[in-house]
């Protein structure tokens with residue numbers, strides 16, 4: 001096969017096998033939400049990641065407030081019971097001592113209690129709902145940008161990240177495709193979620209009074225028809241919940257926000273229209289990312305993700321995809337992105353001299369586990385087409 005490939009990256013992840021679609025609910029995990037978010041700052045071109053705590057200072061008890069005498073009874077300081085003929089007092093040695101860890105403390109339950117999950121956006125964002133759908137008892141940790149969520153996992157600040165990768169109306173979230181290659185995280189699962197957009201405004205403001213609408217670019221793209229009818233100015237912000245927060249905290253009477261019903265509740269806005277997305281079935285697929293890969297199995301449905309490049313030439317992509325087709329492996333997604341490090345390829349063209357072509361990375365999701373010989377053979381076949389494997393993720 002006249003195929004020359006430059007790189008392949010493989011990720012395997014468990015698939016539920018059913019159409020796993022849910023919508024926002026303020027589940028048990030909502031109570032565990034922290035009142036802080038991860039922020040990123042760019043200092044001298046470096047990306048810094050830090051947990052910023054905004055817990056009220058009144059919660060911090062000063063040492064002077066403590067009753068030190070009760071914390072350290074004089075009888076114990078002076079030698080304890082039986083000292084100096086005083087009447088024996090029951091000793092309270094266990095008081096205030098740290099409780100030893102038990103096996104239960106070490107167990108992270110299957111529904112995700114104790115798990116800290118990063119998502120991009122503010123509390124009330126759809127991504128927070130996706131994190132809670134993936135791990136209902138988790139502590140969902142808001143991050144300002146996708147990069148911060150990636151870094152937070154890498155730096156052990158959180159255990160997992162749940163990030164959007166594509167939407168049934170708006171298409172792929174290219175940034176996350178690119179970031180997957182810049183970070184050493186593994187795809188360990190996915191969650192799909194129905195996204196119902198609400199139009200909200202300050203209480204007392206009517207829909208007709210709105211001159212501009214704030215939201216995440218994906219949300220604006222998913223509500224194109226409704227926005228066209230309203231004839232408003234669109235303003236993009238980092239996430240849908242932030243849009244609601246900005247309208248509320250700045251008292252913007254001429255502005256509305258597109259966000260979740262949960263965001264309206266959190267930020268005290270009134271919903272002026274519901275389900276305003278272009279199609280009622282508006283589904284976003286989120287990837288679950290972790291530091292460790294999952295171990296591929298054959299007893300339940302698995303998906304595997306690969307990324308590779310191909311040499312210029314007729315039919316090269318056709319031949320690469322044939323390695324899956326001949327083994328009846330179903331492809332669920334194909335995405336191409338320009339190669340950032342090598343965006344152009346120069347080739348000889350006898351008629352017109354030197355020609356320049358854009359150079360692409362191809363991302364493919366297929367329905368098979370790397371524990372299955374047909375998947376191993378398909379990738380071996382892809383390599384024989386001079387596709388080079390640069391990463392290999394065999395899930396947990």
Ligand SMILES: O=C(O)C(=O)C[C@]1(C(=O)O)C=C[C@@H](O)C=C1
Nearest residue numbers: 125126127164216218239240284
């Ligand atoms: O802004 C939010 O609420 C998000 O969670 C982000 C996001 C996205 O990036 O696609 C998630 C789901 C919806 O598709 C719209 C926006």
